[in-house]
Amino acid sequence: MRRTHTCGSLRASDAGNKAVLMGWVNRRRDLGNLIFVDVRDRTGVTQVVFGKEMNPALHGRAGELRNEYVIAVVGSVKQRDPNTVNRNIPSGDVEVIAEELRILNEAKQPPFLPGETVLPNEELRLKYRYIDLRRDAMQFNIELRHKVALAIRDYLSAQGFFEIETPFMTRSTPEGARDYLVPSRVQPGSFYALPQSPQLFKQILMIAGFDRYFQIVRCFRDEDLRADRQPEFTQIDLEISYPQPERVYEIVEGLLTIAFQAGGFRINTPFPRMTYDEAIRLYGSDKPDMRLPVMVDVRGAFAHEQLAALGISPASPVLAIRIPNVGELSRKERDELKPLFNGRGNAKLFEDFKRLEKSFPVPAATIREQTGAQASDLLVLVTGESKVGEHKSEGGVKPEVKQHDQAVYTAAGLLRVSLAQRYADRHGLFQGGELRFLWVTDFPMFEYDEEGRRWAAAHHPFTSPHERDMDKLESDPGAVRALAYDIVLNGTELGSGSIRIHRQDIQQKIFHALGMSQEEARARFGFFLEALEYGTPPHGGIALGLDRMVMILASAESLREVIPFPKTARAVDLMVDAPTPVSESQLKELGISVRKS
RNA sequence: GGGGACGUAGUUCAGUUGGUUAGAACGCUGCCCUGUCACGGCAGAGGCCGCGGGUUCGAGUCCCGUCGUCCCCGCCA
Numbered sequence: 001m002r003r004t005h006t007c008g009s010l011r012a013s014d015a016g017n018k019a020v021l022m023g024w025v026n027r028r029r030d031l032g033n034l035i036f037v038d039v040r041d042r043t044g045v046t047q048v049v050f051g052k053e054m055n056p057a058l059h060g061r062a063g064e065l066r067n068e069y070v071i072a073v074v075g076s077v078k079q080r081d082p083n084t085v086n087r088n089i090p091s092g093d094v095e096v097i098a099e100e101l102r103i104l105n106e107a108k109q110p111p112f113l114p115g116e117t118v119l120p121n122e123e124l125r126l127k128y129r130y131i132d133l134r135r136d137a138m139q140f141n142i143e144l145r146h147k148v149a150l151a152i153r154d155y156l157s158a159q160g161f162f163e164i165e166t167p168f169m170t171r172s173t174p175e176g177a178r179d180y181l182v183p184s185r186v187q188p189g190s191f192y193a194l195p196q197s198p199q200l201f202k203q204i205l206m207i208a209g210f211d212r213y214f215q216i217v218r219c220f221r222d223e224d225l226r227a228d229r230q231p232e233f234t235q236i237d238l239e240i241s242y243p244q245p246e247r248v249y250e251i252v253e254g255l256l257t258i259a260f261q262a263g264g265f266r267i268n269t270p271f272p273r274m275t276y277d278e279a280i281r282l283y284g285s286d287k288p289d290m291r292l293p294v295m296v297d298v299r300g301a302f303a304h305e306q307l308a309a310l311g312i313s314p315a316s317p318v319l320a321i322r323i324p325n326v327g328e329l330s331r332k333e334r335d336e337l338k339p340l341f342n343g344r345g346n347a348k349l350f351e352d353f354k355r356l357e358k359s360f361p362v363p364a365a366t367i368r369e370q371t372g373a374q375a376s377d378l379l380v381l382v383t384g385e386s387k388v389g390e391h392k393s394e395g396g397v398k399p400e401v402k403q404h405d406q407a408v409y410t411a412a413g414l415l416r417v418s419l420a421q422r423y424a425d426r427h428g429l430f431q432g433g434e435l436r437f438l439w440v441t442d443f444p445m446f447e448y449d450e451e452g453r454r455w456a457a458a459h460h461p462f463t464s465p466h467e468r469d470m471d472k473l474e475s476d477p478g479a480v481r482a483l484a485y486d487i488v489l490n491g492t493e494l495g496s497g498s499i500r501i502h503r504q505d506i507q508q509k510i511f512h513a514l515g516m517s518q519e520e521a522r523a524r525f526g527f528f529l530e531a532l533e534y535g536t537p538p539h540g541g542i543a544l545g546l547d548r549m550v551m552i553l554a555s556a557e558s559l560r561e562v563i564p565f566p567k568t569a570r571a572v573d574l575m576v577d578a579p580t581p582v583s584e585s586q587l588k589e590l591g592i593s594v595r596k597s
Numbered sequence: 598g599g600g601g602a603c604g605u606a607g608u609u610c611a612g613u614u615g616g617u618u619a620g621a622a623c624g625c626u627g628c629c630c631u632g633u634c635a636c637g638g639c640a641g642a643g644g645c646c647g648c649g650g651g652u653u654c655g656a657g658u659c660c661c662g663u664c665g666u667c668c669c670c671g672c673c674a
Contacts, residue, residue: 027634027635029632029633029634029636029637030630030633030636031630031631031632031633031636031637032629032630032631033630033631034630034631034632034633035633036632036633036634036636038634045634047633047634049632049633051631052631053631066625067624067625080632081632083632084632084633084634086633086634088634089634092634109607109624109625110607110624111607111608112607112608112609112624113608113623113624115635116608116609116623116624116635117623117635118608118609118610118623119608119609120607120608120609121603121604121608121609121666121667122666122667123604123665123666123667124608124666126666173674175674176673176674177672177673177674178672178673196673196674197674199674221673222673223672223673224598224671224672224673225673226668226669226673227667227668227669229673339600339601418669447674456674457674458674459674460674461674462674463674496674558667568665568666568667569666569667569668570665570666572665574666
């Protein structure tokens with residue numbers, strides 16, 4: 001028996017034809033001598049009719065059908081009477097009058113039904129993922145993901161990119177995230193690492209003359225999970241030779257245009273740009289959500305004595321956060337707000353603007369004016385607390401002072417976003433599918449690692465510094481800016497890239513600035529440093545998070561909604577129950593012994 | 598590593614100040630029903646209240662621990 005139609009395809013124009021449908025029993029409505037069965041596949045549902053009068057034996061067998069049985073139905077397509085048309089489904093103009101029924105497979109009573117309107121908890125959904133994936137919403141998301149990936153492949157291929165695979169079993173690199181390790185049987189005690197990204201391979205592909213490379217590729221990072229972070233995730237990784245940042249921006253803007261088109265969205269290019277320093281200053285974040293108003297530094301609104309009276313450090317910014325239409329907060333709401341505020345460093349919060357207004361009416365009026373706040377807007381201030389004897393240490397080392405201010409900016413930035421999320425229903429700025437893209441450029445080359453007491457690469461150590469900052473590599477690493485850029489959408493980092501170093505001598509300097517000796521650099525990246533010496537073209541690229549992109553297109557709150565088989569917050573796959581211990585013999589073969597603790 | 602929320606029938610949830618036999622809806626089973634489409638009606642089955650310990654005459658409810666899921670901080674070049 002051969003399927004002639006999918007369950008979502010029949011229309012009035014098919015009336016009078018024979019049809020063979022195959023699918024799941026989505027719902028059965030048994031009216032006694034008349035039974036309706038909705039047959040479902042990934043394309044939709046079609047109503048099948050079994051009448052006792054027409055065919056008693058068949059009607060009897062239809063009575064045996066249960067939810068999620070897999071069936072084949074032969075019948076004739078009939079236009080429904082006008083008063084029985086179902087406007088809620090695309091196939092609602094027709095129904096199939098059954099002539100033959102085959103039960104292809106029975107189903108145990110499932111723990112939950114795909115057609116149910118209330119969702120079971122996520123633990124159950126993940127354990128019985130194959131049932132969860134039958135739900136419309138999941139079918140839609142996975143199809144969306146396919147369409148987006150396909151559109152991207154077509155686009156990049158048309159732009160002259162080759163899709164080239166790189167190894168999954170590769171070399172551990174100590175920089176960056178923790179690696180997932182794969183033990184070698186042939187060389188006991190040695191390990192491959194799963195790639196955190198194909199970074200060095202794609203650079204070597206440029207050295208190898210492929211000019212333009214891309215790959216939709218799985219990456220692995222052994223770090224703690226979040227709603228938007230899975231231990232394995234998919235990147236759209238690309239690299240081009242002879243780049244300017246501008247070329248990368250154009251390619252990515254084109255790519256996102258067609259990807260979002262595949263998801264049913266129109267976007268406008270080119271995207272606005274902002275340096276990292278501006279982003280921190282104006283939004284307290286390196287991934288600003290542009291749907292919300294900018295923060296305003298209103299320290300000029302206060303006189304020196306007023307700052308002192310308020311306990312505000314005179315050198316600190318005073319950042320006004322405005323959230324439109326949230327209105328004044330009640331006493332209780334203000335109390336609930338405090339835990340949202342991460343008062344790291346010396347960051348200090350003024351959550352009661354009304355009260356401030358009473359004591360300091362003139363500055364408050366200035367603040368209202370500078371922020372453009374309406375009476376219905378929520379205003380809070382974040383600033384730096386002045387403490388006796390504060391940051392006198394280490395002779396005012398520059399990065400220390402900077403990081404001090406940075407704490408105020410980022411505390412404000414985090415609060416801005418949490419406030420907006422909490423009161424989303426009042427300001428309504430997160431509805432309506434607004435897409436605010438942004439390029440954030442000129443990231444710092446290095447970040448100071450407090451724990452390790454050393455400089456670390458902010459992006460990765462193969463990122464090219466700005467030409468103009470080369471001379472500061474030794475003297476003032478914190479001031480060196482990199483040719484690195486992030487693409488940000490609605491406060492989510494969609495992708496991150498850079499122009500790479502293509503000269504071996506500069507690469508050496510960077511390793512040196514990172515406190516890595518020549519021997520150490522050779523030991524870790526010798527193969528790469530050597531490759532750089534054999535005629536390396538200038539090159540650069542970016543990697544975009546496919547999962548995050550599809551998540552936004554699907555308006556999903558979690559990556560798990562767009563990944564067929566995701567892991568829980570403890571990095572467990574509940575369906576297959578991984579990870580698991582392995583047998584003693586397997587371990588022995590690998591030369592591994594597990595320490596019991 | 599730290600903070601928070603949750604865990605009661607197959608599922609989603611309710612369960613009062615600690616007090617008799619732990620409820621509802623959906624699902625499931627049986628019967629009735631010829632135009633339903635979240636069909637309807639009647640009847641019924643279904644519970645280790647996550648697990649372990651404690652307090653108490655008495656614990657779903659209070660306390661401690663533990664396991665699991667989710668969210669956040671740290672972490673994520």
